[in-house]
Structure formats: C-alpha cells, structure tokens
Amino acid sequence: MTDWTIILRSLSSRLFSTATTVFTVAVPVALLLVLLTMRESGRKAFERGSGDMHMLVTAEDSSLVAVLNGIFYANPPRRPLPLARYEQLAKQAPWAYAVPIQQGDSFLGQPVLATTPEFFTKFKPNPGEPWALRDGRFFEANFEVVLGAEAAARTRLRVGNVIHLTHGTGSSRDGGHVHDEFDYKVVGILKPTGGSHDRALFTNLESSWLIHALDRLEKDHAKEQAAGQAHDHDHDHHDHAVTAADLTDEDRKITGVYLRLVTREGSDTPANLQQVFDQLRRDTTINVAAPFSEIRKLDLIVGNVNRLFVAVAVAVLVGSGVAIMLALYNSMDLRRRQIAVLRVLGASGVRVFGLVVTESTLIGLMGAAAGIVLGWAGSHVAAMFMKDQLGLVVRPELTPAFLVLVTVGTVALSTLAGVIPAIKAYRTSVCDHLRPIG
Amino acid sequence: MSTTPALEIDGLSFRYGNGEGDFRLHVNSLRLERGEQLLLRAGSGRGKSTLLNLIAGLMEPREGRVLVAGEAIHAMRGAARDRFRGRTIGMIFQTFNLLQGFSALENVEAALLFAGEGAGEQRRRATELLKHLGLERLDAPVERMSVGQQQRVAVARAVACAPALVLADEPTASLDPENAAKAMELIQTTCRERGAALLCVSHDPSMWSRFTRVQDL
Numbered sequence: 001m002t003d004w005t006i007i008l009r010s011l012s013s014r015l016f017s018t019a020t021t022v023f024t025v026a027v028p029v030a031l032l033l034v035l036l037t038m039r040e041s042g043r044k045a046f047e048r049g050s051g052d053m054h055m056l057v058t059a060e061d062s063s064l065v066a067v068l069n070g071i072f073y074a075n076p077p078r079r080p081l082p083l084a085r086y087e088q089l090a091k092q093a094p095w096a097y098a099v100p101i102q103q104g105d106s107f108l109g110q111p112v113l114a115t116t117p118e119f120f121t122k123f124k125p126n127p128g129e130p131w132a133l134r135d136g137r138f139f140e141a142n143f144e145v146v147l148g149a150e151a152a153a154r155t156r157l158r159v160g161n162v163i164h165l166t167h168g169t170g171s172s173r174d175g176g177h178v179h180d181e182f183d184y185k186v187v188g189i190l191k192p193t194g195g196s197h198d199r200a201l202f203t204n205l206e207s208s209w210l211i212h213a214l215d216r217l218e219k220d221h222a223k224e225q226a227a228g229q230a231h232d233h234d235h236d237h238h239d240h241a242v243t244a245a246d247l248t249d250e251d252r253k254i255t256g257v258y259l260r261l262v263t264r265e266g267s268d269t270p271a272n273l274q275q276v277f278d279q280l281r282r283d284t285t286i287n288v289a290a291p292f293s294e295i296r297k298l299d300l301i302v303g304n305v306n307r308l309f310v311a312v313a314v315a316v317l318v319g320s321g322v323a324i325m326l327a328l329y330n331s332m333d334l335r336r337r338q339i340a341v342l343r344v345l346g347a348s349g350v351r352v353f354g355l356v357v358t359e360s361t362l363i364g365l366m367g368a369a370a371g372i373v374l375g376w377a378g379s380h381v382a383a384m385f386m387k388d389q390l391g392l393v394v395r396p397e398l399t400p401a402f403l404v405l406v407t408v409g410t411v412a413l414s415t416l417a418g419v420i421p422a423i424k425a426y427r428t429s430v431c432d433h434l435r436p437i438g
Numbered sequence: 439m440s441t442t443p444a445l446e447i448d449g450l451s452f453r454y455g456n457g458e459g460d461f462r463l464h465v466n467s468l469r470l471e472r473g474e475q476l477l478l479r480a481g482s483g484r485g486k487s488t489l490l491n492l493i494a495g496l497m498e499p500r501e502g503r504v505l506v507a508g509e510a511i512h513a514m515r516g517a518a519r520d521r522f523r524g525r526t527i528g529m530i531f532q533t534f535n536l537l538q539g540f541s542a543l544e545n546v547e548a549a550l551l552f553a554g555e556g557a558g559e560q561r562r563r564a565t566e567l568l569k570h571l572g573l574e575r576l577d578a579p580v581e582r583m584s585v586g587q588q589q590r591v592a593v594a595r596a597v598a599c600a601p602a603l604v605l606a607d608e609p610t611a612s613l614d615p616e617n618a619a620k621a622m623e624l625i626q627t628t629c630r631e632r633g634a635a636l637l638c639v640s641h642d643p644s645m646w647s648r649f650t651r652v653q654d655l
Contacts, residue, residue, distance in 0.1 A: 001550075010539075341536075344529050346523055
C-alpha cells in the first residue's frame with residue numbers, strides 16, 4: 001500500500017461525485033482549448049487563403065467583404081468589373097501577376113472560380129508553395145474543370161466525369177439554375193492546400209462568359225416573344241449556338257483581380273507596395289484590398305469577441321475549482337473517522353493534509369485530461385462547422401503550448417481548491433471521531 | 439527483549455474545562471512491563487478512553503508524564519509523535535475502526551505504511567499475520583466480513599508493527615458473551631505471541647477473570 005492507494009480508493013469510493021466533479025472541470029477546459037485552438041487555427045486558415053497575393057481588386061464597397069467573398073467564397077460578389085478595367089489595371093504597375101477571377105456559379109453548393117491559367121502557374125495558394133495536382137492536369141480549353149481537394153471529396157467526382165454547373169449558388173436567394181446545355185469535363189484534381197480554394201471548382205473565364213451569354217440571349221428572346229415578334233427557329237437551347245463570337249462586353253465581366261507586385265528575391269514585400277496601393281485607391285470605381293491587412297482587422301474584431309469567450313471560460317474554470325473544493329469539503333464530514341484512524345495508525349496531520357491536496361490535484365489532472373479529449377473533439381466539430389458555414393478550411397491543432405498552459409493552470413487551480421478541505425482534514429479531532437457511533 | 443517498561447505513568451492529570459462540575463482524571467502511578475497484560479476496570483464516564491488517548495499522545499495532559507517504551511510521548515511534537523505512535527502503540531477499538539472500502543490486507547498494510555515499511559514488506563508481513571489469525575479472504579473489503587473476521591483484522595492491524603504496547607478500548611463491548619470471550623482470547627494470545635504489553639479497559643465483569651492483573655481506575 002502507498003499513499004496513492006488511499007487517494008485513489010477515496011476517489012473511487014465516491015465515484016459519482018468524483019466523475020461529476022471531473023466533468024465540471026473538463027467542460028471549461030475543453031471550452032478554453034476550443035477557443036484558443038480555433039482562434040489560432042482560424043487565423044492560420046485566413047492567412048493561408050490569401051496565398052502570396054499583395055492586393056485584391058474588386059467592385060465591392062467594403063474591403064473586408066471583398067476579401068471574404070473574393071478569397072473565402074463567403075458569398076458570390078454582387079458587383080462585376082468590366083474586362084476592360086482589368087486590362088487597364090494589368091498595365092498600371094509592374095505586376096508579378098494580375099489574375100482575373102469571376103465567381104457566381106456553383107456545383108452542388110461548391111463555388112466555381114473562373115479564371116485564367118495564370119491562376120495555377122503564377123498565383124501560389126500558400127507563399128512559396130505552388131499548386132500541385134493529385135490527378136489529371138490543369139484546364140487548357142473551354143468547359144474543362146479542375147477540382148479543389150475538398151470539392152473533389154465532397155462531390156466524389158473523378159477525372160473524366162462530366163458535370164453541369166449551376167448559374168448562381170443554387171440557393172433560392174439568387175434563383176440559380178442548372179445549365180445542362182454545357183458539359184463540363186473534369187480534367188484534374190488538386191492536392192489540398194489547407195485554404196479556402198480547396199472547396200472550389202476551377203474553370204476558364206470564357207466558359208463562364210458563355211453561360212452568361214446564353215442567359216443574356218435567352219432573356220433577349222423572352223423579351224422578343226413577349227413583344228410578339230415573329231420566330232422562325234427554336235430558341236429552347238442555345239448551347240450549340242453560343243460561341244465566343246456571341247460574347248459582348250456585357251458578358252466579359254470579372255468579379256476581381258488577384259495582384260502581386262514584382263519583388264526582389266528573398267523579399268515578400270516590395271518597396272512600392274504602399275505607393276501602388278495608394279495610387280489604385282484613387283480610383284473610386286474599384287475597391288483595393290490588402291488581404292493580409294483585412295485579415296488582421298478581422299482577427300482584431302474576432303479577437304475581441306474571442307477574449308470575451310476566453311474570459312467566460314476562465315470564469316467557469318474558476319467555478320469548477322470551487323466545485324472541487326465543495327465536493328472535497330463536504331466529503332470531509334463523511335471521512336472524519338477514516339482520517340482519525342489514519343492519524344492513530346501514525347499518519348501525521350501534514351501527511352493527511354497532503355493526501356487531500358493530492359486528491360484535489362488529481363481531480364484537476366483528470367479534468368484537464370478529459371477536457372483535452374473533449375477539446376480535441378470539440379475543435380474538430382468547430383472546424384467542420386467553419387468549413388460548412390464559412391467555407392474556411394481550419395486545421396485544429398492542440399499545440400503543446402496550449403496544452404501545457406491549460407493543464408498547468410487547471411492543476412494549480414485544483415490544488416488551490418484542495419487547501420481548505422485539507423485544512424479541515426488537518427484539524428480533524430482524532431479522539432472525537434474514534435468513539436462508537438450512536 | 440528490552441527491559442524498559444512498556445508503559446510508565448507518573449502523576450498524570452487531565453481536566454476538561456475550569457468549573458466545579460468539570461471532568462477530572464488523575465493517575466498517580468502506573469507501570470506495565472514488556473509483555474504484561476493489565477485490565478483497567480471502571481464504570482462509564484470515569485475516563486477510560488481519555489486515559490488511552492493520553493497514553494497514545496492523542497490528548498495533552500495538564501500535568502505528569504507518560505513514557506511508552508521509555509520515550510516521553512508528550513515531549514514529541516507533530517509528525518514525530520505520530521510516527522512514534524504508529525511504530526510503538528497498537529490500538530483496538532470497540533467498533534474496530536477499520537478503514538471502510540479497503541480490504542483486510544490493506545487495513546493491516548496501512549499500519550505498516552505509516553510505520554515506514556515498503557510495499558513488499560507490508561504485503562509479506564500483513565499476509566503472514568492475517569493467515570496466522572485464521573483469515574482466508576484477505577482481499578475482501580472489510581465491510582463485507584463478519585464481526586469475528588473484522589475483529590481479527592483489527593487485532594492484526596494493532597500488532598502489525600510489533601508494538602511495545604497495545605491499547606484496547608472496550609474491545610468486547612459490542613459482542614455477546616461467547617464471542618466476547620473468543621475475541622479477548624484472540625487479543626491476549628496475539629499480544630503474548632508478539633511480545634506486546636496489553637492495557638485493556640473494560641467495564642465487563644466477565645473479562646476480569648481473564649487477567650492476572652486487574653486495577654481500578
């Protein structure tokens with residue numbers, strides 16, 4: 001027998017009380033871990049999404065909204081930019097790349113990004129890490145589609161499959177409808193990047209413009225029919241009729257441009273970044289956003305809320321410390337005889353004090369361990385929620401620093417919580433509690 | 439065996455409170471040799487349990503001194519006194535005061551633990567002692583044992599550390615005459631075998647004849 005035998009037997013003899021006390025510690029520990037982990041992982045996920053671009057140009061009103069929509073696919077951008085503005089922009093500065101993007105279509109709820117081949121050859125989804133294919137190749141012609149890793153997993157598509165995109169997101173809000181006139185062929189599947197692009201499908205701009213052209217033509221014909229103009233041909237389907245020749249400036253629209261300035265080797269921030277940024281911002285018809293800066297703003301906004309949640313979690317944790325104290329303190333009434341017997345057998349008051357404090361510490365340790373398991377599970381649930389609801393691919397990581405911080409804090413708190421019951425045990429009158437009961 | 443008396447009391451006095459009707463206990467002199475067995479008889483409320491608690495160092499006397507195995511127990515402080523008690527004095531109670539939720543083996547091992555014995559030695563000595571006293575289910579929780587078996591565990595625990603002195607406080611008060619006789623026989627025999635002096639307090643007249651030395655408190 002050791003002191004541990006006495007401690008563990010004491011805990012197991014009050015199994016329900018011990019389990020509930022451990023649970024009351026585990027819940028705030030888990031909450032704290034989820035909050036700390038998701039904040040850190042969320043920040044990393046946001047940083048990953050913007051890749052190596054320096055600026056995002058859109059026609060949105062708000063820079064933050066532009067970043068959330070243009071990079072994280074929060075919602076399809078509502079305001080397009082004419083292609084001519086892009087062509088003008090592309091000549092405006094010494095760009096390493098100026099990649100146009102067009103959003104608004106979807107497939108089974110996954111966003112579609114129409115762009116140019118430079119999106120894969122020049123834009124890097126993570127700084128220093130170019131795109132990599134898991135299977136197939138990048139798109140080369142119209143109506144070819146490349147799937148992000150998460151999109152491929154969700155849609156279960158493989159290279160060679162043929163799909164039909166939805167114009168719009170498919171939600172009732174934008175009244176999206178499936179364009180089965182255009183067969184898109186899956187030609188490649190990307191390796192995961194850990195960013196928001198993993199859940200997107202990629203095709204070229206002209207394919208997207210052709211869908212828009214068809215929509216435009218159908219609307220025009222509908223108007224003509226409503227006006228009672230004569231028809232001598234069938235306009236039900238224009239898929240074979242619509243070609244690049246039918247495209248007008250109204251069709252050739254984009255929703256944003258990913259921009260990166262030429263930098264010196266080994267440097268990510270060019271000297272003229274601020275100057276170019278300010279110069280572009282003079283044009284009030286466009287919105288120029290620095291994704292990194294917007295993400296930091298978002299982190300500050302979220303961070304304030306997060307700090308509040310962390311404070312609540314810490315308060316609950318302190319409350320659980322009080323619960324430990326009460327559970328042990330109340331158990332002392334039932335254990336006075338046992339303590340008296342231990343004293344008769346030669347256990348000193350200090351040793352009895354130590355037994356009770358260790359018992360309290362052990363409850364804290366078990367609570368921390370259970371909390372870490374719960375926190376790990378909770379982080380993954382939260383990550384799934386963020387992926388489903390926000391489109392943010394978050395990789396929850398319980399870093400050793402968080403684990404040590406939370407465990408040490410919890411154990412210290414529970415040890416402290418054991419002091420008052422331990423004093424009560426220390427002061428237990430031996431003689432009074434050895435007498436026969438009744 | 440050491441020739442130092444197991445117990446020497448000299449001018450011991452104890453008093454609760456300060457008023458006229460307060461409880462007072464005074465023992466002028468008492469000496470118990472090694473291996474000797476003494477029955478102290480007294481009616482209820484005469485301070486039998488108080489005397490045993492004073493001898494065990496669980497209470498502080500107002501005056502006088504108590505030497506157990508030649509050591510002045512009240513001169514010791516804190517953990518030193520507790521450790522000395524664990525090693526030198528065994529105690530048997532009317533209601534046994536076994537550790538509930540622990541096995542017979544663990545109850546005896548607990549006494550050896552606080553006497554500073556290692557786990558292996560605890561297990562060896564506790565097993566040997568309990569088997570010697572006729573117990574078989576050593577791993578059974580004590581609360582599931584019969585009164586007789588619990589009595590054996592209590593006796594084993596009291597003598598586990600080879601104490602110089604065993605204090606028995608009304609050890610048969612809750613037993614019927616037949617079982618009381620058996621219990622007292624067990625205590626006396628075990629103390630004799632282990633060389634421990636026995637100081638038993640009891641108001642049960644049927645026990646008096648079992649002791650060669652009987653003294654009134």
